[in-house]
Amino acid sequence: MRTYFQCLPCFAKQAVNALPMIDEAAREDVMRDVMRALAEIDFATSPPQMAKIIFDIIKKRCGNRDFYAEAKKKSNAYVLESIDSFREMIDTSSDPFETALRLAIAGNVIDFGAKHDFSDHHIHDNIDSVLNAEIPKKQIEALRSAIDEAANILYLGDNAGEIVFDTLFIEQFPKGKTTFAVRGAPVINDVLMEDAEAVGMIKLVPVIDNGADVPGTVLSECSESFKKTFAKADLVISKGQGNYETLNDMEKHIFFLLKIKCDVVARDSGYPLNSFVVMPPKNGEAGGEK
Amino acid sequence: MRTYFQCLPCFAKQAVNALPMIDEAAREDVMRDVMRALAEIDFATSPPQMAKIIFDIIKKRCGNRDFYAEAKKKSNAYVLESIDSFREMIDTSSDPFETALRLAIAGNVIDFGAKHDFSDHHIHDNIDSVLNAEIPKKQIEALRSAIDEAANILYLGDNAGEIVFDTLFIEQFPKGKTTFAVRGAPVINDVLMEDAEAVGMIKLVPVIDNGADVPGTVLSECSESFKKTFAKADLVISKGQGNYETLNDMEKHIFFLLKIKCDVVARDSGYPLNSFVVMPPKNGEAGGEK
Numbered sequence: 001m002r003t004y005f006q007c008l009p010c011f012a013k014q015a016v017n018a019l020p021m022i023d024e025a026a027r028e029d030v031m032r033d034v035m036r037a038l039a040e041i042d043f044a045t046s047p048p049q050m051a052k053i054i055f056d057i058i059k060k061r062c063g064n065r066d067f068y069a070e071a072k073k074k075s076n077a078y079v080l081e082s083i084d085s086f087r088e089m090i091d092t093s094s095d096p097f098e099t100a101l102r103l104a105i106a107g108n109v110i111d112f113g114a115k116h117d118f119s120d121h122h123i124h125d126n127i128d129s130v131l132n133a134e135i136p137k138k139q140i141e142a143l144r145s146a147i148d149e150a151a152n153i154l155y156l157g158d159n160a161g162e163i164v165f166d167t168l169f170i171e172q173f174p175k176g177k178t179t180f181a182v183r184g185a186p187v188i189n190d191v192l193m194e195d196a197e198a199v200g201m202i203k204l205v206p207v208i209d210n211g212a213d214v215p216g217t218v219l220s221e222c223s224e225s226f227k228k229t230f231a232k233a234d235l236v237i238s239k240g241q242g243n244y245e246t247l248n249d250m251e252k253h254i255f256f257l258l259k260i261k262c263d264v265v266a267r268d269s270g271y272p273l274n275s276f277v278v279m280p281p282k283n284g285e286a287g288g289e290k
Numbered sequence: 291m292r293t294y295f296q297c298l299p300c301f302a303k304q305a306v307n308a309l310p311m312i313d314e315a316a317r318e319d320v321m322r323d324v325m326r327a328l329a330e331i332d333f334a335t336s337p338p339q340m341a342k343i344i345f346d347i348i349k350k351r352c353g354n355r356d357f358y359a360e361a362k363k364k365s366n367a368y369v370l371e372s373i374d375s376f377r378e379m380i381d382t383s384s385d386p387f388e389t390a391l392r393l394a395i396a397g398n399v400i401d402f403g404a405k406h407d408f409s410d411h412h413i414h415d416n417i418d419s420v421l422n423a424e425i426p427k428k429q430i431e432a433l434r435s436a437i438d439e440a441a442n443i444l445y446l447g448d449n450a451g452e453i454v455f456d457t458l459f460i461e462q463f464p465k466g467k468t469t470f471a472v473r474g475a476p477v478i479n480d481v482l483m484e485d486a487e488a489v490g491m492i493k494l495v496p497v498i499d500n501g502a503d504v505p506g507t508v509l510s511e512c513s514e515s516f517k518k519t520f521a522k523a524d525l526v527i528s529k530g531q532g533n534y535e536t537l538n539d540m541e542k543h544i545f546f547l548l549k550i551k552c553d554v555v556a557r558d559s560g561y562p563l564n565s566f567v568v569m570p571p572k573n574g575e576a577g578g579e580k
Contacts, residue, residue: 005306005321012299012328019295028333031295035329038302039322 001245003043003050004264011038011047011054014188018058021067033057047264048216048242055187055213066186068160075110075161075189076198079123086168098140099131100169101257105276106130107165108158108240108259110189123161126259130276139278143237143255150235153178155205156217156247157191158240164199166239171204178205179229184222185213190242216246241265244279253281291535293333293340294554301328301337301344304478308348311357323347337554338506338532345477345503356476358450365400365451365479366488369413376458388430389421390459391547395566396420397455398448398530398549400479413451416549420566429568433527433545440525443468445495446507446537447481448530454489456529461494468495469519474512475503480532506536531555534569543571 015034019027037053059065079086086103093099106126147153155170155178157163170178180201182191196207211223217238219227230236236254238247244256244265256279260266266273305324309317327343349355369376376393383389399416437443445460445468447453460468470491472481486497501513507528509517520526526544528537534546534555546569550556556563 005309005317008321008325009299009302009306012302016295016299027295031298032329032331035298035325035331039325039329041322041325043318 001046001248001265001268003041003045003047005043006262006264007047007050008038008041010262010264011050014051015054015058018055018067022058022062026061030058030061033061046216046218046245048214048246049218051216051242052187052214055215059186066192068186068189072160072189072192072195073198075159076164076195079107079110079161079164080199083164083168086165090168090172097144097172100165100172101140101143101278102130102133102135102276103127104162104165104169104239105135105257105259105278107162108257110159110161130259133276135276135278139280142280143278146235146253146255147173147237150233151177152233153235153237154229154233155180155237156239156243157182157196157201158243160189160191160195162239163191163195163201167199167201167204170201179233180205180207181217181226181229182207182209183213183215184209184211184226187213187215190215214242214246216242216244218246244269255280291336291538291555291558293331293335293337295333296552296554297337297340298328298331300552300554301340304341305344305348308345308357312348312352316351320348320351323351336506336508336536338504338536339508341506341532342477342504345505349476356482358476358479362450362479362482362485363488365449366454366485369397369400369451369454370489373454373458376455380458380462387434387462390455390462391430391433391568392420392423392425392566393417394452394455394459394529395425395547395549395568397452398547400449400451420549423566425566425568429570432570433568436525436543436545437463437527440523441467442523443525443527444519444523445470445527446529446533447472447486447491448533450479450481450485452529453481453485453491457489457491457494460491469523470495470497471507471516471519472497472499473503473505474499474501474516477503477505480505504532504536506532506534508536534559545570 015031034054034057037057041050090096090099109123109126157166157180180196182193182196186192193209196202201207208226208229210217210226212218212221214221234253236252238244238254238256240258241261244258247254258277260271260273260275260277263273271277305321324344324347327347331340380386380389396416399413447456447470470486472483472486476482483499486492491497498516498519500507500516502508502511504511524543526542528534528544528546530548531551534548537544548567550561550563550565550567553563561567
């Protein structure tokens with residue numbers, strides 16, 4: 001997906017939201033540098049690629065710290081606190097796969113990029129909404145079959161906190177064929193290996209990092225070993241807007257699970273703003289190497 | 291009021307909102323120029339001064355048109371359509387001055403600057419809200435007394451549409467001492483002389499223009515004759531955020547009537563977001579020349 005003019009205020013807002021986490025003395029320079037970068041933006045690239053440029057500016061000005069580290073720990077801990085009740089919700093439901101899937105999409109609300117007003121309340125509001133959301137049965141069944149039939153599933157993680165719901169969903173998959181991917185370096189609140197460790201994902205499935213620090217999946221930025229795993233996968237499950245924005249034009253057997261968080265992605269995808277989406281592959285077929 | 295970092299995304303959004311009104315071919319250049327201007331922003335100046343710079347960029351790229359002309363006409367016509375029912379609402383209320391005051395503040399919702407999602411519905415929602423809003427009796431009475439006691443009232447208009455409510459409020463003032471001010475040239479949907487003519491303000495009180503095209507009142511940008519009228523006024527009634535942002539630090543007997551539309555003004559003023567405000571002068575005293 002390309003970047004739209006409407007993304008510019010959102011990039012500026014992402015930078016503003018990061019300001020409290022950096023030295024006060026550096027903030028004005030950061031904002032001026034971000035505005036200069038936005039003036040030179042390449043609209044043909046995807047929004048997460050521009051977000052990476054913005055966070056590079058911020059990191060450079062503040063000693064390359066992972067300034068969302070604390071926030072990510074809190075998000076993980078916050079969702080982990082309720083994991084037993086979520087697991088019970090899944091186990092006692094009439095369709096544990098579907099309930100776990102819906103919860104995994106609800107978890108996508110934990111996003112410090114597109115959503116600027118994250119608070120603890122959102123996740124519980126979203127869980128109520130997602131459990132009752134209209135997600136076409138056909139799309140849920142298509143994903144269920146794809147997971148059953150796939151030989152190599154690559155599951156692309158998105159944000160801290162959300163990854164706890166991903167563990168619950170992956171528990172529903174047939175064993176031994178799923179790999180979970182995290183980002184290769186800090187960017188916003190995107191998942192890293194340490195998050196996969198903190199929430200127990202590493203005990204469930206193999207976890208790899210993609211070698212990049214884009215809040216999405218831009219293959220040209222990723223490590224060779226990640227690219228191999230990606231190519232080998234005959235099913236990719238992509239969580240969140242960042243992965244959608246960077247992969248939606250690709251010929252590949254990808255299901256996108258996300259909440260539509262902005263008008264731009266709503267228009268681009270054709271799904272309504274705030275809807276919870278299980279988006280099947282465009283062409284239905286175009287698997288990985290078998 | 292100074293400009294805050296939080297204003298930058300809002301400026302970018304104002305530019306994006308203006309895009310549908312300018313040639314498609316010019317849009318990318320406009321956005322890049324706006325971002326460049328934001329990179330060089332003087333944070334010591336008020337937000338409306340920066341908004342003027344942004345709209346100058348847009349106007350320069352699109353032949354200096356008043357690109358909100360149609361929208362302003364529609365806003366005026368839309369409120370005028372219901373003027374009889376609003377006047378009846380005022381006349382049949384237990385306190386016509388207070389009701390007209392509340393409606394004048396409700397009208398402040400018609401703003402294509404701070405509010406990006408204006409639609410017809412907002413005004414009626416706001417009227418219900420403002421009629422029931424908690425506005426301290428003491429502040430309403432302070433304004434009533436100030437109007438009764440003043441010799442020269444200068445009423446600073448804000449936006450098209452809103453100006454219709456200003457006529458209804460000014461009808462409640464003692465006759466012969468009020469002057470209404472409009473902007474000197476087009477900027478966003480701010481009122482011009484043609485709006486004062488369209489809604490009948492010119493039949494009610496003398497109307498002057500301030501000689502400037504800032505969406506606020508920056509005296510150094512205004513004409514000499516406006517500055518004289520301003521200096522002579524022993525009471526200024528200032529409508530809207532733009533006038534607040536440019537005049538709130540001034541030693542002058544000014545009452546600010548506005549809806550608080552953004553976090554920045556909420557924090558700066560101490561009033562909650564979305565509240566309807568009658569803000570008395572800081573020091574209580576500092577009138578004009580008598």
